[in-house]
Amino acid sequence: MTDSFQTQVTPDNAQTPRPDAAARHGVMAMPQLDYTPELAKEMEPLYERVKTVVPPVEWPFFAPYIKAINNLKKQRGAVILAHNYMTPEIFHCVADFKGDSLQLAREAARSDADIIVQAGVHFMAETAKLLNPDKTVLIPDSKAGCSLAESITAQDVRDLRRKYPGVPVVTYVNTSAEVKAECDICCTSSNAVQVVESLNAPRVLLVPDRFLAANVNNQTDVEVIPYEPGRCEVHERFTAGELDDYREMHPGLKIIAHPECTPEVLKAADFAGSTSGMINWVQDNHPAKVMMVTECSMSDNVAVENPDVEFIRPCNLCPYMKMINLKNILDSLVYMKEEVTIDPVIAAPAREAVERMIRLNG
Ligand code: 13P
Ligand code: SF4
Numbered sequence: 001m002t003d004s005f006q007t008q009v010t011p012d013n014a015q016t017p018r019p020d021a022a023a024r025h026g027v028m029a030m031p032q033l034d035y036t037p038e039l040a041k042e043m044e045p046l047y048e049r050v051k052t053v054v055p056p057v058e059w060p061f062f063a064p065y066i067k068a069i070n071n072l073k074k075q076r077g078a079v080i081l082a083h084n085y086m087t088p089e090i091f092h093c094v095a096d097f098k099g100d101s102l103q104l105a106r107e108a109a110r111s112d113a114d115i116i117v118q119a120g121v122h123f124m125a126e127t128a129k130l131l132n133p134d135k136t137v138l139i140p141d142s143k144a145g146c147s148l149a150e151s152i153t154a155q156d157v158r159d160l161r162r163k164y165p166g167v168p169v170v171t172y173v174n175t176s177a178e179v180k181a182e183c184d185i186c187c188t189s190s191n192a193v194q195v196v197e198s199l200n201a202p203r204v205l206l207v208p209d210r211f212l213a214a215n216v217n218n219q220t221d222v223e224v225i226p227y228e229p230g231r232c233e234v235h236e237r238f239t240a241g242e243l244d245d246y247r248e249m250h251p252g253l254k255i256i257a258h259p260e261c262t263p264e265v266l267k268a269a270d271f272a273g274s275t276s277g278m279i280n281w282v283q284d285n286h287p288a289k290v291m292m293v294t295e296c297s298m299s300d301n302v303a304v305e306n307p308d309v310e311f312i313r314p315c316n317l318c319p320y321m322k323m324i325n326l327k328n329i330l331d332s333l334v335y336m337k338e339e340v341t342i343d344p345v346i347a348a349p350a351r352e353a354v355e356r357m358i359r360l361n362g
Helices: 003-008 021-025 037-050 059-076 101-110 122-131 154-163 192-198 210-217 240-249 263-268 275-285 296-305 326-335 344-361
Strands: 078-083 097-099 115-119 136-138 169-172 185-187 203-207 223-226 254-257 289-293 310-312
Touching: 021 136, 037 059, 059 078, 059 326, 078 101, 078 122, 097 101, 101 122, 101 344, 115 122, 115 326, 122 136, 122 344, 154 169, 154 203, 169 192, 185 192, 185 344, 192 203, 192 210, 192 344, 203 210, 210 223, 210 263, 240 254, 240 263, 240 289, 254 263, 254 275, 275 289, 275 296, 289 296, 296 310
Parallel strands: 078 097, 078 115, 115 136, 169 185, 169 203, 203 223, 254 289, 289 310
Antiparallel strands: none
């Protein structure tokens, strides 16, 4: 494990420890999780909504968790922020706010809930904590990392600054707080071009995703310098040749891709955008057949709301996103774990990098 990830679980302040989340909010009793006939009846309308993407054999296991989570959220005054890659039983059945990284950061900034449960990966929970330093932010599994976030450390950014003196550094939101603290401004896949151009500099470093940097470079006159080792292990696996094969197999197919894919893949696609950008594209364009070149749960989640669209699914699973499930979300709410804490010395400059981005975007 890299030192950047270890920083993400550093205690808030070793000198002035505050009681942990369980001590502050108390631990609740674990609810009954039986699939009774009464529960089956009560949950029928919800199952009707997700039945095309949740097999009937799985529902009796999910339904009691969904009911328990939704009850506990109310009792605790908690909200669940869910990334677009969450599985449909999380995305459609327990999430209060859903979206891409930028939308989740904005929701976190606006939230007046005492407790935020991040159904997503660790850097997302950390961003929520940066924007809500006095609230309790929980992630159901703190090992839910990200290959991009783990590809770069704060020292790597300091080395880059020495190599490129005076060149501003933009960090993709998929990084640890320690890395954000070393950078000038944050960006997400939905605003990277705008953030890069906002700096009014002829050259900009964009870390850590080398493919996002290359894709932004193709859309702006600013020279975007990449950090070579950074890549998303999910999106780097798609190839342009694979896209061509699918087009041959499915005449009329529309292909939309995430900007963490290679520039060759983006060139072979009809549209590229953030996870929410891709969802909006399907809703706005109503293609007869579409292929979302991204994580697997996206197609399931979007299919629920677009029953007339046929989804071709050559997806790749993100093993980190898939660490979050109904069971550990319920554990979070019952036991108040796992709490996200950030060293205040790191949190202040990291927050500034995120807030600069939010100010830019409104
Ligand atoms: P979005 O900001 O587009 O949701 O991307 C986050 C991510 O991790 C994609 O792999
Ligand atoms: Fe990180 Fe890639 Fe997973 Fe997104 S899909 S969380 S970038 S590893």
